[in-house]
Amino acid sequence: MTDLPRITPVILSGGAGTRLWPMSRDDRPKQFLPLTAEQTMFELTVARVSDPTRFDPPIIVSGLHHGTLVDAQLRSAGVEAAAVILEPCARNTAPAIALAARAAGPQAVLLIMPSDHVIADADAFHRAIAAALPLADDGWFVTFGITPTGPETGYGYIAVGEGVAEGVHRVHRFVEKPDRANAEAMIAGGDHVWNGGIFLFRADAYLSALATYAPDMLAAAQAAMDGADQHGSHIHPDAAAFANCPSDSIDYAVMEKAAKENGGRVAVVPVSMGWSDIGSWDALHDFGQKDESGNVHGGDVFTLDSANNLIRSDGLRISVAGVSNLIIIASGNDVMILPRGGSQAAKAIAMARKG
């Protein structure tokens, strides 16, 4: 076995999470809330890649006004970051990763992870990383493909191609969020996995792909880092330079293009690891610990003859009797009530209530 490189986790923490309103808000979005455990999803994410025998200290990329929250949650997770890059404005994932790649240095192998996903089976995740590492070290882009549990239309899909190593396959192609019929066809075919937004690659591979596919983005990100201010672990990229950066996701800006290139070295490691992006209150009911009546509770909740509800409160007292299949969320001064299966309405309510 060759001597494999260490890994630098890059934790993307710029999401707004309005789908989990009213708990998730601008000043404390989803990833910074203890929704799935006593720890927040951010804390769980940094802790998951904190084994010092394999991982270097992480690089966090976050919104400017969440710097204090990031520091506090790093402390409570017992993790010291290599850098906390505070984006002056939001420009989606591709520029955020460019900033992190510049901060990490060209030889670093970056493990890109959203901060607001749960992974119940961390061992499976680590085995997938180990399978991917030799190819990433060799200059490949490696994605982790989530074994689908149903024909979801809210995720991108990855068509799995021929094997290139033990547990690793070439990406045949990336598929944007499909309609229902296409999602069902892909699930029936058994040869597609979900794109969970987790990637492993070398910093120099990413930056040279940007030079080819998105040179304006690379130039703006480099200028922002060249003009950055540093205060302790906090890095403040130059605001004017970063404002000029085009906004795009890593999937569109790099991965889809790289996978289409003749001989593009883009791989996927299919993995079943108890993954969820907790993209809705419905997902939190699915994921949560249920009582004998199928209710998932959190906070000061009293139930009588009630079944299969998700009821969470961060302060108010909630009492229910004779209701089922509801989502009831109380946070601060707000109470939201939806039917289970209808939690996509949280976003519309969040918009209406912002005014």
Next chain:
Amino acid sequence: MTDLPRITPVILSGGAGTRLWPMSRDDRPKQFLPLTAEQTMFELTVARVSDPTRFDPPIIVSGLHHGTLVDAQLRSAGVEAAAVILEPCARNTAPAIALAARAAGPQAVLLIMPSDHVIADADAFHRAIAAALPLADDGWFVTFGITPTGPETGYGYIAVGEGVAEGVHRVHRFVEKPDRANAEAMIAGGDHVWNGGIFLFRADAYLSALATYAPDMLAAAQAAMDGADQHGSHIHPDAAAFANCPSDSIDYAVMEKAAKENGGRVAVVPVSMGWSDIGSWDALHDFGQKDESGNVHGGDVFTLDSANNLIRSDGLRISVAGVSNLIIIASGNDVMILPRGGSQAAKAIAMARKG
């Protein structure tokens, strides 16, 4: 037309109203809340009988710890009471009325009214009072019988006997809260009305009926008034004497017995006057002003694709989408959610949440 006497309203305001928890609480029960209008039900009740050409100032009977609330709501209704009798403990309606009868003097004609009922058609009520007044002045007990709207099992019923004056009938008998089958039979028969707890009679007639049917109660109530302290309009009956008083309703202690006496002069005026005792949150939906989707709202409420709900808040922001036929009540720090038709559970929740 003979010269008819003036009327002294007696407003019974000692109820606890746990069926409307969490808004109705010990420190501010149902009658003191603006549930059906901008005014509270207490305010509406005193205003309804404030025409000085027919009514003398009212006598209020209330719990000791609600004296300040009564004063404030009398002021906001623009009504000055003849007396506010503050019961040192709760002994049900028969003793409360005995206190009021003693305060009013023997010749007064008393109009006994609960403070927590709504009467949408006040003119119909006043016509019924006018029809009843000559008999009451002549020593009869007159009740007002609510035209039933369905086979309710939560009310007492009155079997209507032969006519004794224009719009006035002898009471054939009082029927305690029936089971469903008996309620349906009474409704089908068309000869029963609901007992709404509203009465008209002379003070001396009541006190002499008590002397016959409940002499211990009369003695205790008289002793309590003989030993009363008065501060302005506030009358504080002697606590030790009133504690000795048996607890009973006017229906059991006086009316049922008087109606059974051979030749008992007990009458009923059937009246359709938009009456409701607002005995549950369900009743408040039935009674309330509905939007085009059948929702009844109060407070800071936002709805999307939602129908036939009752949603009330006295402070918290409530947002719902895609729900129907729910009762959602937010008061103070409490939120209660029930299905419509299931609002009797409010009482059990109130008990559980008191601990």
